[in-house]
Amino acid sequence: xxxxxxxxxxxxxxxxxxxxxxxxxxxxxxxxxxxxxxxxxxxxxxxxxxxxxxxxxxxxxxxxxxxxxxxxxxxxxxxxxxxxxxxxxxxxxxxxxxxxxxxxxxxxxxxxxxxxxxxxxxxxxxxxxxxxxxxxxxxxxxxxxxxxxxxxxxxxxxxxxxxxxxxxxxxxxxxxxxxxxxxxxxxxxxxxxxxxxxxxxxxxxxxxxxxxxxxxxxxxxxxxxxxxxxxxxxxxxxxxxxxxxxxxxxxxxxxxxxxxxxxxxxxxxxxxxxxxxxxxxxxxxxxxxxxxxxxx
Amino acid sequence: xxxxxxxxxxxxxxxxxxxxxxxxxxxxxxxxxxxxxxxxxxxxxxxxxxxxxxxxxxxxxxxxxxxxxxxxxxxxxxxxxxxxxxxxxxxxxxxxxxxxxxxxxxxxxxxxxxxxxxxxxxxxxxxxxxxxxxxxxxxxxxxxxxxxxxxxxxxxxxxxxxxxxxxxxxxxxxxxxxxxxxxxxxxxxxxxxxxxxxxxxxxxxxxxxxxxxxxxxxxxxxxxxxxxxxxxxxxxxxxxxxxxxxxxxxxxxxxxxxxxxxxxxxxxxxxxxxxxxxxxxxxxxxxxxxx
Numbered sequence: 345x346x347x348x349x350x351x352x353x354x355x356x357x358x359x360x361x362x363x364x365x366x367x368x369x370x371x372x373x374x375x376x377x378x379x380x381x382x383x384x385x386x387x388x389x390x391x392x393x394x395x396x397x398x399x400x401x402x403x404x405x406x407x408x409x410x411x412x413x414x415x416x417x418x419x420x421x422x423x424x425x426x427x428x429x430x431x432x433x434x435x436x437x438x439x440x441x442x443x444x445x446x447x448x449x450x451x452x453x454x455x456x457x458x459x460x461x462x463x464x465x466x467x468x469x470x471x472x473x474x475x476x477x478x479x480x481x482x483x484x485x486x487x488x489x490x491x492x493x494x495x496x497x498x499x500x501x502x503x504x505x506x507x508x509x510x511x512x513x514x515x516x517x518x519x520x521x522x523x524x525x526x527x528x529x530x531x532x533x534x535x536x537x538x539x540x541x542x543x544x545x546x547x548x549x550x551x552x553x554x555x556x557x558x559x560x561x562x563x564x565x566x567x568x569x570x571x572x573x574x575x576x577x578x579x580x581x582x583x584x585x586x587x588x589x590x591x592x593x594x595x596x597x598x599x600x601x602x603x604x605x606x607x608x609x610x611x612x613x614x615x616x617x618x619x620x621x622x623x624x625x626x627x628x629x630x631x632x633x634x635x636x637x638x639x640x
Numbered sequence: 641x642x643x644x645x646x647x648x649x650x651x652x653x654x655x656x657x658x659x660x661x662x663x664x665x666x667x668x669x670x671x672x673x674x675x676x677x678x679x680x681x682x683x684x685x686x687x688x689x690x691x692x693x694x695x696x697x698x699x700x701x702x703x704x705x706x707x708x709x710x711x712x713x714x715x716x717x718x719x720x721x722x723x724x725x726x727x728x729x730x731x732x733x734x735x736x737x738x739x740x741x742x743x744x745x746x747x748x749x750x751x752x753x754x755x756x757x758x759x760x761x762x763x764x765x766x767x768x769x770x771x772x773x774x775x776x777x778x779x780x781x782x783x784x785x786x787x788x789x790x791x792x793x794x795x796x797x798x799x800x801x802x803x804x805x806x807x808x809x810x811x812x813x814x815x816x817x818x819x820x821x822x823x824x825x826x827x828x829x830x831x832x833x834x835x836x837x838x839x840x841x842x843x844x845x846x847x848x849x850x851x852x853x854x855x856x857x858x859x860x861x862x863x864x865x866x867x868x869x870x871x872x873x874x875x876x877x878x879x880x881x882x883x884x885x886x887x888x889x890x891x892x893x894x895x896x897x898x899x900x901x902x903x904x905x906x907x908x909x910x911x912x913x914x915x916x917x918x919x920x921x922x923x924x925x926x927x928x929x930x931x
Contacts (some may be wrong), residue, residue, distance in 0.1 A: 464919045465912050466866050468873045472889060472908045476901050575781035579870055583893065593782070596872065597789045606788075609782060 389507045413592065418611060419590035421577055427501065428573070429566075430506040432515045437562060439516065440523025441555070447528065455520060463517025467579045471510040475583075480505060507584040511576050515569055522565040526558035533557070560630060567623025574612050649735035665928035672924020676915030682910075686733040693726035697883045706895075709902050716902035718892060726907045732914070734878045735885065737863040738795055738802075743899050745803030746810055746864075747857045753807065754814025755841045759822055769815075772808035781870065788876045798877050802867050806860045813856045817849040851929050858922040863913060885911050 428548060443455040462470065478485045485506040531554055539549045577590035585591075589608055596604035666672045691699070694714075701721030709716045715724035753772070757765040787801045821827065822845065830840045871877030872886030880887065885907040892903035 460919070460923075461916055464862055464866065464915050466870050466873070466886075466915070468870065468886070468889065469908045469915075471891060472896070472904050473912075475893075475896060478907055480896055480899060480901055489867045577876065578781050578785070582874065593785065597785045597876070600789065605786075609786075612782070 345626060410603050413604065413609055414589070414607050417493040417592040417608070420586065421581070421590060423500070424484060424504055424507055424580070424586065425511075425573060426507065427504045428511040428515065431508060432512045432519060433566060435512075436516045436519030437523045437559065440525075440562070441527055441558075443520065443524045443529065444527030444558075445550075452524075456524065459517035459520045461511040461517075465513070465608050467510040467514060467576050470513050471507075471580060471583045474506060474509050477557070478481045492495055506586065507580050507586060511573065511582055514576060515573070518565055518569060519562060522562045523559065526561050527554065528556045530558040557628075563626055563630065564623055567619055567626075570619040574616065660926055662925075666924060669924040669928055670713065671920050671927065675920025675922075675924060678913055679921060682732040682914050682917070683736060685729045686736040689733065693729050695723035695726045697722065697726040697730040698881055699723075702804040706903070707902055715906045716900075718888070718901075719895065720908060723881075724902060724906055727888060728885070728910050730909065731883040731885045731888065731907065734795070734882050735865060735868050735872070735911075735914070738798055738867045738878065739861060742799045742802035742868070743806070743857060743861045743864045745799060746806035746860055747853065749807040750856075751814050751846075751853055753811035755818055755845065758815040758844065759817025759837065759841050759854065761819075765815075772811060780812045781867075781874075784867070784871055785874075785876065788871070793876055795878065797892025798868060800869060802811045802864055802871075805867075806864065809861060810856050811851070813852055814849060817852045818845055821845050821848050854924065854927055855929065858918065858925055862918040862922060865911075865915055865918060869915075920921070 425557075433615075439455050439459065446452045486503055535557075536549060536554055539553045540546075574590070577588060578594055579590070580586070580633040581588040581591035582594050589612060593605060593608040595601070596608060646854075656832050699716065699722065702716050703721065704713070704720055705721040707713060707717050707721075713723050713725065715728060717723055718727070753768065782799075784801045784803050788797055791797045798850055827844060829842060830844045835844070868877055869886040872884050873890045875890060878884040878887055888907045889904050892900070
């Protein structure tokens with residue numbers, strides 16, 4: 345499907361690369377070298393069989409194999425996503441739990457309304473505002489994510505804080521809202537009342553009875569947000585000039601570099617599928633009522 | 641005829657109809673009124689903006705390029721000397737044309753699909769639902785990127801891409817509402833009168849599923865504004881020389897390292913206010929319907 349979308353619709357590849365004023369013979373020669381003048385099915389077969397074996401073809405624009413580029417970009421994106429998740433998962437859950445424990449008090453209002461407001465803003469808008477505050481006015485953080493060569497782990501982390509903040513803000517609202525809803529439901533349940541009535545300390549009730557039940561739906565939400573995160577990465581990586589999978593797709597789309605574009609999107613599809621599967625697995629580990637494999 | 645008679649007789653004197661009820665609930669909702677005021681402000685700017693901007697939003701003035709905010713230029717000027725204040729005011733026009741049209745397309749297509757799948761169920765429902773689910777699994781930005789690379793950039797492409805990406809989500813909402821409605825007696829009555837399936841769907845069921853459609857439409861409008869702004873920022877949406885907010889940010893953010901903050905901040909705040917305004921309206925409607 346990705347192949348069809350990328351390959352069939354856009355017309356003449358050689359023309360797109362060489363521009364409207366190139367000689368028709370040059371265009372034909374380039375098309376032949378790239379193999380895009382072969383019948384569609386032949387192209388599809390060589391592409392998909394190559395992909396399975398780890399050969400993603402050759403970039404039309406860079407004239408280099410696609411696979412190393414995609415893998416490097418994916419590695420960079422995973423770093424950025426890891427920083428964003430490492431920040432947002434604990435803080436988002438904490439925010440939701442605190443909001444639920446202070447239900448309908450001012451603190452709950454602030455967390456819920458604040459979370460909702462930052463969630464609905466496009467990433468590049470929060471990104472721009474954060475760059476202005478922390479990068480331009482306060483000069484605390486670098487405004488681009490391109491760290492110097494041979495930068496160590498902490499230097500890289502330092503450069504990744506600002507780009508991960510817009511992703512953090514968008515995800516914070518979702519995670520906090522789910523954690524809050526889960527907590528409210530769990531606090532209202534019979535087993536919590538039983539635990540309180542049998543005289544357990546409030547702290548124990550929260551840790552052992554409420555949290556374990558409340559956070560299950562939140563885990564599912566975190567996993568489903570991977571799909572969103574990928575869309576967000578395209579924007580954030582462009583804004584911060586970061587060499588990740590999002591900016592790779594964006595550059596490939598602008599330059600009509602189809603092997604690169606298709607491989608990038610297919611890679612993202614695989615990451616998404618793995619994340620969803622991992623979430624299902626984690627869910628079944630945490631919730632003894634659901635077991636994979638159908639045993640009774 | 642008989643149907644309207646009975647409802648008028650059964651309704652106690654002085655009681656208002658359901659939509660009047662909703663209207664009065666909204667008028668009491670601070671959330672709704674705040675959001676509505678923000679959105680109304682930008683709609684007025686979009687419609688009549690050029691009549692009260694101090695400068696022509698497209699006129700360049702190279703000598704005064706990149707001047708910081710001052711008494712003459714409240715929000716400063718951009719890299720070819722265009723007045724940022726005028727551009728921000730008129731910049732609401734394209735996004736407020738494209739996003740609502742995309743939402744309208746999504747609502748019409750989604751409602752039709754949802755009514756159809758929810759009413760007929762069976763194999764047709766299964767097939768359409770699976771196709772829609774597959775469609776929803778791909779992030780909108782990626783779909784839009786592919787479609788726009790393939791079809792070329794124009795406002796029409798953006799409207800169609802966003803409209804069709806959002807239609808499955810609306811279809812899902814409508815379908816679940818229809819599944820509940822179709823079990824009710826009035827649908828059975830219509831079927832016993834041998835009304836056509838079309839009549840039953842659009843004349844009998846549709847008016848009863850308007851509230852969830854209304855909520856879903858306003859939610860989608862928020863996301864549509866988000867999507868249009870993002871696509872314009874990426875260069876795949878609204879095209880120059882439009883003073884569109886996302887486009888202006890994309891043209892100017894390369895220079896913020898040099899301290900020219902006024903060329904992007906006001907556009908960013910404008911997008912933020914519009915998106916939050918639409919979401920406040922959504923929250924207000926949701927709250928009023930739940931009471």
